[in-house]
Amino acid sequence: MADTARQAIGMLGSRAACLVMLVLTSAVIARSLEPEGRGIYFMAVTIATTATVLAHLSVEQAQSALWTDIGLRDALTGNSVPLALALGTLGGIAGTVCVAAVGPETLHLPGLSIVATACLGVPLGVAVNYANNIVLLRGRSHVVAWANLARALVQCGVLLALAAAGGLTPLSVVWVWVASESVPLLVFIIMGGTMAGRPNLGLARTTVMTGARYxxxxxxxxxxxxxxxxxxxxxxxxxxxxxxxxxxxxxxxxxxxxxxxxxxxxxxxxxxxxxxxxxxxxxxxxxxxxxxxxxxxxxxxxxxxxxxxxxxxxxxxxxxxxxxxxxxxxxxxxxxxxxxxxxxxxxxxxxxxxxxxxxxxxxxxxxxxxxxxxxxxxxxxxxxxxxxxxxxxxxxxxxxxxxxxxxxVPVAADLIVLRAALRRCVPGRQAAASAPPPG
Structure with missing residues (x-):
């Protein structure tokens, strides 16, 4: 329970820092692009994100379902990145082709180039999805916290620099989004949260087929x-x-x-x-x-x-x-x-x-x-x-x-415990909170 509390407090601190930076970057984008420009940027990113979701074939769901078999865990980890990059590349191409078929103007986009740029992030997004799930299944939520924090820092820093230079456009913001998608994956690899091993093709097929059901x-x-x-x-x-x-x-x-x-x-x-x-x-x-x-x-x-x-x-x-x-x-x-x-x-x-x-x-x-x-x-x-x-x-x-x-249904005792747990997250107040944390 104490370990769970430490993980929760650590992740909460990281997410709070990420939230501050996300609000800041969102404000910079909104004020620089105005509603129309923000709509163009968000539509392009939403297309890429949709392609990511369609391409990942719910393999992370299969990872969770198969994780109870201890003998498969190393192979599931080793398969995650190579399988993600393969499926993600196909998804990015498919997303660009679909928008070209319906016409970018249907979605109020200025052209196909901004969609093609956004779809470069699809393989990275799928890889982060798989690796993030493996890391959480291994109980290493602190690695996820560092990965999210690093992504927010890179995205916020680059966008602020571009805004100061007067270089923010819908396309440049999309480029920053694509680049930031690679940051969590690098953190997962560096901190040992995941690995790109030799793919186990048999397990890869099983994982994809299992995921496809979900x-x-x-x-x-x-x-x-x-x-x-x-x-x-x-x-x-x-x-x-x-x-x-x-x-x-x-x-x-x-x-x-x-x-x-x-x-x-x-x-x-x-x-x-x-x-x-x-x-x-x-x-x-x-x-x-x-x-x-x-x-x-x-x-x-x-x-x-x-x-x-x-x-x-x-x-x-x-x-x-x-x-x-x-x-x-x-x-x-x-x-x-x-x-x-x-x-x-x-x-x-x-x-x-x-x-x-x-x-x-x-x-x-x-x-x-x-x-x-x-x-x-x-x-x-x-x-x-x-x-x-x-x-x-x-x-x-x-x-x-x-x-x-x-x-x-929550009861009064839950509110007391939750309040005490949240107080533990405030610097200098941890020792004063004697109630046990959630979980």
Missing amino acids: HPGPTAAFLLLYVDVFLLGTYTSAEEVGIYTLAATFVAYGRFLIDVLSQVMLNRQFESSQDESVHVTVRITRFAILLAVGSALVLVLSAPVMVTAVYGAAFADAVPLVALLAPGVLALGASRLPSAYLLRLRRARLVVVPSLGALAVNVALSLVLIPLWGAVGCAAASSLAFLLLAVCQTWLFARATGTAARDL
Whole structure:
């Protein structure tokens, strides 16, 4: 438990530093590019990120499912980088070809070159995805913390330098994003978090085939988060996309405490006994729900001041979008641990069906609401779909494990423990916090 607490505190400090730099870089991009330029940049990066998700074939899900077999762990680690680079290269090419086929102007892009540039980051993104999962499965979350911190430092430093020189354009920001994708992979290799060994082709085939069974689920879950960007871009303008995506980015910052908990506990969810894994999932989910509620309140109350103060008056229309998106985004974050546990059961339909259903709801609602209300309708549709998926994942976990719904509802004692754990993260206050940390 003490080791878990140290990992959580270390990762929390790293994520907090990353959050500060991400807010700074986001503000610099927003003020330099204005809503239209930010919309162009974000659309190009979203295309590349979509290609990354489609190309990784959910191999990281297969890694988690197969990790319980101790004899496979070294081979899974050695396969991760070579397999990622091969699949990612194919994904990057496919992404560029698809945009060329539909026409960049359909998505309000100035040309194909910015998409081709963004897609150079696809192989790197897939490799980071696989390596990050291996590192977490090995229980080395501090390596992930250093990797994220290094990426944020490089991205922030380069963007600030370009902004000072007056060289920020949508294309230059995309180039910086591509370059920053390589940083975590370098950190993983240098710190021994992963390795590029001689590929085990037989295991690679097994891993890909196993991942492919789960792939519709994670793909649908990703598209659930980003299909709104494509639909909004089709029906409206690059300017409105820029405002909407800034609101979504602002809301995503509220998940960083929940994500820290989820990443630190991943090792215990998959390496402990089934009973212990259920206990951990139930307990930490209660803390995640408390963090989600608190984060949502902070975001909604601070948005009227923070959005215009940090990003500029041009983004004032993002404020109501934050209030609409926050409940769904943070509820989805709170259900992350129950969702991860479902992978342990190796029953793909438990992962795939809920995500596909939520995606269908999001698309249907978006097609109705975006033409009527633009970005406001888009935010409402997405948030409702996120809430639906979060509730469904948590219900499936409870049903599969025999957990009573009331056991997932936070109580006063959870709030006391969580408060004490958060106090331990404040410099100089660790000794004063005598209550045990979460987990």
